[in-house]
Amino acid sequence: MSPIIHIENLHFTYPDGTVALRGVTLDIEEGESIGLVGKNGSGKSTLIKHLNGLYFPEKGQIVIDGLPLTEENITAIRAKLGIVFQDPDNQLFCPTVYDDVAFGPLNMDMEEKVIAQKVRQALKKMDLFDLADRSPHELSFGQRKRAAIATILSLHPKVMIFDEPTSNLDPKNEAVIADILAHLLCTRIIISHDLPILYQTCPKIVIMKEGIIDKILSIEEFLSDRQLLREHGLDFTFKCDCCHEHKQYV
Numbered sequence: 001m002s003p004i005i006h007i008e009n010l011h012f013t014y015p016d017g018t019v020a021l022r023g024v025t026l027d028i029e030e031g032e033s034i035g036l037v038g039k040n041g042s043g044k045s046t047l048i049k050h051l052n053g054l055y056f057p058e059k060g061q062i063v064i065d066g067l068p069l070t071e072e073n074i075t076a077i078r079a080k081l082g083i084v085f086q087d088p089d090n091q092l093f094c095p096t097v098y099d100d101v102a103f104g105p106l107n108m109d110m111e112e113k114v115i116a117q118k119v120r121q122a123l124k125k126m127d128l129f130d131l132a133d134r135s136p137h138e139l140s141f142g143q144r145k146r147a148a149i150a151t152i153l154s155l156h157p158k159v160m161i162f163d164e165p166t167s168n169l170d171p172k173n174e175a176v177i178a179d180i181l182a183h184l185l186c187t188r189i190i191i192s193h194d195l196p197i198l199y200q201t202c203p204k205i206v207i208m209k210e211g212i213i214d215k216i217l218s219i220e221e222f223l224s225d226r227q228l229l230r231e232h233g234l235d236f237t238f239k240c241d242c243c244h245e246h247k248q249y250v
């Protein structure tokens, strides 16, 4: 069976001359949940922005669920693959949270009744039901983050990509989001620097380094290699020490 995401020799340079991707090759099978990690600036966000045609590669090829990423296929690919961006303000632009969550399904020519049902489900899952009529710009950052996730959940795409889904969330909401991501049945790519979140949601880890894929390994291999974690900016020693000290108070 062919992979649901096929990326071959992808290169990309920003207009200011910054080389962000230097030949990324990666296959992801249907149903996999992949943790995409790497130091700040290693190219993670640039890579995923290519997968729904937000950026076009200067060289290389991308195929999503059998469709080569071309201008003509972009609409079909965006129905198959949804991205929740690092900054929720890039995702929310409607007068109300409800409208933002309904935007994707509305553009897919679904029946009104079906749209209302999908929006209700997504709002409920993200605990946003009571905020549905509010303007996204009046919400807290964490609430906007949850609203951004709901805009993709309402679409039910085959592939969901989350760029730092738990950053700036309080611990309770972190746990809620991790649980939701862990139980989604679709193919997932989760970008995170948070090892417990990765452990809970991703059996497989892809490490990026300076614009290429450096390593692919299981979450267990990844977490047990302290040197590797350190090399990729994910050494948790400081936080572990704090947790041990904190334990005496709880």
Ligand SMILES: Nc1ncnc2c1ncn2[C@@H]1O[C@H](COP(=O)(O)OP(=O)(O)OP(=O)(O)O)[C@@H](O)[C@H]1O
Residues within 6 Å of the ligand: 014, 015, 016, 018, 019, 020, 038, 039, 040, 041, 042, 043, 044, 045, 046, 047
């Ligand atoms: N709009 C832009 N214009 C120019 N260079 C950019 C732009 N966005 C990102 N870059 C550069 O491209 C490289 C890859 O950045 P990218 O945002 O993809 O990294 P990242 O792995 O997502 O980092 P982080 O963990 O900080 O989110 C970096 O060198 C960055 O400075």
Ligand SMILES: [Mg+2]
Residues within 6 Å of the ligand: 044, 045, 046, 086, 163
């Ligand atoms: Mg990023």
